[in-house]
Amino acid sequence: MQLLTKTVSIQQVIAAIVLPLLLCIAIIIWYQLEIDYQDDRNDYLADSVDEMDEKISSLRQLNQLKSDLLERQHIISLVGSAVNYGPVHVLGDVSRNAPQGLSIDSIHLRGGDLRLTGKAADNVKIGLFRDAMISQSYLSMKSKGDLEIRSDQGALNFVLDLQLSKNKVSQE
Numbered sequence: 340m341q342l343l344t345k346t347v348s349i350q351q352v353i354a355a356i357v358l359p360l361l362l363c364i365a366i367i368i369w370y371q372l373e374i375d376y377q378d379d380r381n382d383y384l385a386d387s388v389d390e391m392d393e394k395i396s397s398l399r400q401l402n403q404l405k406s407d408l409l410e411r412q413h414i415i416s417l418v419g420s421a422v423n424y425g426p427v428h429v430l431g432d433v434s435r436n437a438p439q440g441l442s443i444d445s446i447h448l449r450g451g452d453l454r455l456t457g458k459a460a461d462n463v464k465i466g467l468f469r470d471a472m473i474s475q476s477y478l479s480m481k482s483k484g485d486l487e488i489r490s491d492q493g494a495l496n497f498v499l500d501l502q503l504s505k506n507k508v509s510q511e
Contacts, residue, residue, distance in 0.1 A: 428477060429453060429503075436471035438464050453478070453501040458494045465497050477504050 433443055433455065440460035447454040455472075459465045465488060473480055478501045480486075485500035 428475070432472065432475050432478075436468060438467055440464050441468055448503075451503040452481075453503055455499040455501070456497070458496055460494070462488065462495065465495065465499075469499055472499070472501060478502070479504060 429446065429448060433446065437443060441457060441464045442459075443455055443457040445454075445456045459468070465486070469480075469486055472478055481500050481502045487498040489496045
């Protein structure tokens with residue numbers, strides 16, 4: 340009987356030691372699996388954050404490029420809205436409308452103001468030239484006193500001041 344009680348007591352001791360030990364091992368394994376899962380999740384989130392940082396950087400570069408392009412577009416629209424091809428019209432119309440016996444000495448275009456100076460054989464040629472120039476849709480007289488004529492050694496010197504109209508030039 341004693342042997343039986345020793346066996347039972349050994350089994351009880353083993354059970355008392357092994358079962359809590361197995362339970363501890365199971366708990367440690369379960370927690371280690373949780374820690375491994377959390378580590379994997381943290382790695383995934385860190386990779387996602389890095390990927391988002393790259394996308395944010397790319398978006399910032401695109402926004403900078405967009406603002407640069409909008410600034411260029413604004414400058415282009417300012418240049419395009421200015422009377423930038425008015426001089427081409429003016430030179431072409433001056434050469435087409437100047438009658439025989441009238442010569443142009445200088446053409447000054449500053450902003451929307453155009454000043455033509457020259458010489459003519461008589462007042463009729465100056466009047467025809469002025470009428471032809473103000474008949475252009477983009478030119479007008481600034482005021483009635485914008486044509487000045489002076490006689491100099493048999494020729495008439497004239498100064499004609501005209502106004503460019505931006506809206507009319509840009510429509511052509």
